Amino acid sequence: MAPATESRALLGGNAETTYANDRELADPLSSTDDDLERGLLRGAKTGARVSFRSLFQLAKQDASTLALGVLSLFVRLPFSVSMPHWMSAAIGGAMDGDRGRFEYNWYAFLIAGACNGLLDFWNVYLFSIAQTSIVRRLRRRAFSATLKKRMAWFDARTSGATASTLSNDCSQVGANLSWLFRSCIEAVVRVVGVGGYLLWVKFELGLLALTVVPVTATINYFYGTVMSENAKRVQDTLGKSNEVVQEALSNIRTVRSFAHEKSERGRFKHAVDAWYAESLRSAQLSGVYYTINYSLLTACFVPATILYVGSGYVLRGEMHAEVLVAAMLYSAILQEYFGNLLSSFTNLFAARGAAEELFKILDGGNGEEEDDAQTGDKLLESSIMGEIAFENVSFAYPTRPNIRVLSGVSFVVKPSEIVGIVGRSGSGKSTLFSLLQRFYGDYSGKITLDGNNIETLKKRWLRRKCFALVGQEPVLFNGSILFNIAYASSGTIDRERAMQCAKIALIHDVIENELGGYETPVGERGCQLSGGQKQRVAIARALYSEPKVLLLDEPTSALDAEAETIVTAALRSAAKNRTTLVISHVPVDSFVDRTIELSSHSNP
Incomplete structure (x- = not known):
């Protein structure tokens, strides 16, 4: 094409180039943060499913807070785990008419419960701090990574969807990860301790309580896999609805000048309905899962079996009734915390689904990230x-x-x-x-x-x-x-x-x-x-x-x-x-x- 109605030749010869000090425009991001981001992305490439290892890297900088939370958890657990023992022993003392034994176990139950309650504060506090720290760091890193993207990256995306990832996805990933560390560790300790106790007091009853473990584990694996995909779709549809809101509100004068409020409500309704459909599917999956895994298996069939078999031992005079009470209480705890253990892995699958778009932002590969703004020369x-x-x-x-x-x-x-x-x-x-x-x-x-x-x-x-x-x-x-x-x-x-x-x-x-x-x-x-x-x-x-x-x-x-x-x-x-x-x-x-x-x- 004819480039211009008037054009000039480039002035001949380059003047001597003088370079200035580079410190003035130094990148404010620390090398520690850059190292962290590289760690996050190891094994989590754009287009691939986020690895569990990459998810755990997100909590690396909060290791000390999490360690204190775990320590308080271990200090607390002996008190909470022993409470059903003291309760069943107190009931046994009352049944036998032994007042001294009843009062001793009653006081022990009260002390254990009080200590458990006081120590629970530190569990909640420390793991909540870890959660907010993870979310804060994720948002900062994701926003920083967003600002580094090439203009072509922004050309192909909407600001609303990106804002949703920085806000909603970061929050969900942080919440799921912090809950994972707390519930997983607590559940493992309780399941092992309670399972061992049940096998010790009556091997047959302990074995019955543990038979449901492989069944529920298998169900949970398939449920977690499906929920991971569903979580991604929920976050995607939520991002699209946020995109409509941001676009309409930031251009409210244009919307109002064209009397287009009804149309914008329609756009938002369509976006929210898509989110609702995915959330409804999630609710349906959760309903089926909890009905089978919790309400029927762990809360009905297993306790009923233990109660039937244990009552036979009591009626035949082979076991004291307080042992049956203890077995029932500990069986309920076993099923509850094994369920929590499985839920923690479900949360991990959900976090992986929610983190997919987040890691796409953090990933600087595939030419999406702008070249280092500090690379090159500058003139005096x-x-x-x-x-x-x-x-x-x-x-x-x-x-x-x-x-x-x-x-x-x-x-x-x-x-x-x-x-x-x-x-x-x-x-x-x-x-x-x-x-x-x-x-x-x-x-x-x-x-x-x-x-x-x-x-x-x-x-x-x-x-x-x-x-x-x-x-x-x-x-x-x-x-x-x-x-x-x-x-x-x-x-x-x-x-x-x-x-x-x-x-x-x-x-x-x-x-x-x-x-x-x-x-x-x-x-x-x-x-x-x-x-x-x-x-x-x-x-x-x-x-x-x-x-x-x-x-x-x-x-x-x-x-x-x-x-x-x-x-x-x-x-x-x-x-x-x-x-x-x-x-x-x-x-x-x-x-x-x-x-x-x-x-x-x-x-x-």
Whole structure:
């Protein structure tokens, strides 16, 4: 295609490159966290089922808290396990008319119960701390991993589904893992102890109580496998419903202006109904499982058998009645805690299902994660002139690889020059800005800054120190005006600098006199400000980082005539002594030094 109505040759020769100290833009994430993430992903690759080993790695950093919880559990268990023994012995003493034996065992039961109750606090407290710690760390790591993803990854996903994974999936995985550690260890100790006690007091009754173990274990295995798949579907449908909510609420003015509330309710109903259907299936599976495994096998058939056989021993005078009472009590405990043991493994299967999308986010493989933002060079800021050159650049978005957006584009922008880029929708104007900021890297040709290939420069430094973007619909964050202007700040906000940027953007007087000062909250997406006010705050935000190149993407197209005049004046002020590229559908000759026109892309 003809790349431009006017194009210039790249300035000959590269100036000597001076490199600055790299510490300024060091990645704030610690090596410990990076090591943890690598550990999490070992054996958990995208597209594969999450391994149990990877799940256990999630709790590695909470090993000390979990160990204390386990210790308190072991201290508590002798008291709780002995309580049925003291109860049955007290009943035996009462039946025999032995008051001394009755009172001794009654006091022992009371003391054991009190100690068990007091120690239970530490069980609950320590395992709850471990749970919240796992969830907090998971959310932080998942959010950090999300921010590292390539732009193509975001192009193929919705923010609602991703937010659901960061919130709901992390919570479910953390809850299931902490419950697993507590219930599994407690259940193992109780099952072994109680089973041994039953075999000791009456071998035949103990054997009867243990016969159900392999049966329930087999049932639980198949149930856990099915529930793992179901848990993934439940989380997926929940994510889709959250996606509808987030999209509708973040665009509530558009929804209301089109009187589209009914349609959005319909979309949400459809999404929630899908979640309900999967949850209903989960409830049905759980109902069948608990009916067979618990209500019938462990709570009815096994106790009935033990009661029938044990009563025969008592009636024949072969066993004291208190032994039968103890056997019944311990049999109930055995079945309860063996059920808990099986449930803990069911929770593990559920955690694996819920963690599948989470591990896809944590996984940096398959080219989904952006290259290290600190890899590459950076120039001494005082040496940057701001010359931009595109040399025969062609590009297609990863989500649409067969549609070429740019084809053989070449042009040069001199330092401090203001150049307009015009063309109809789809001609690739905004794509130029995305490539300049290295949001995408799979293009042919060459893009340079002062003769340096931008692919050799650090992404984070390039975006923070060289380029600043003012979009057609600038997005402000829910905070104060000062916070939004100083968004590029990497530490303490420089209020004077922010105010100076606001003055250049012609918004300072409006902030002070009409908006209530710099601490005034702007609301979600800047809803408390008018379109022109938001645009000028966005200009001030762009100036705060002192960029060498200003990128303006149709900054006045959404404004009325009065606001456009004010914003245009602010842009002229901001563009002074800066290389500036201005995207527009129509020529902007009154503002720019020259214009480059992009024609429609051509398919390869």
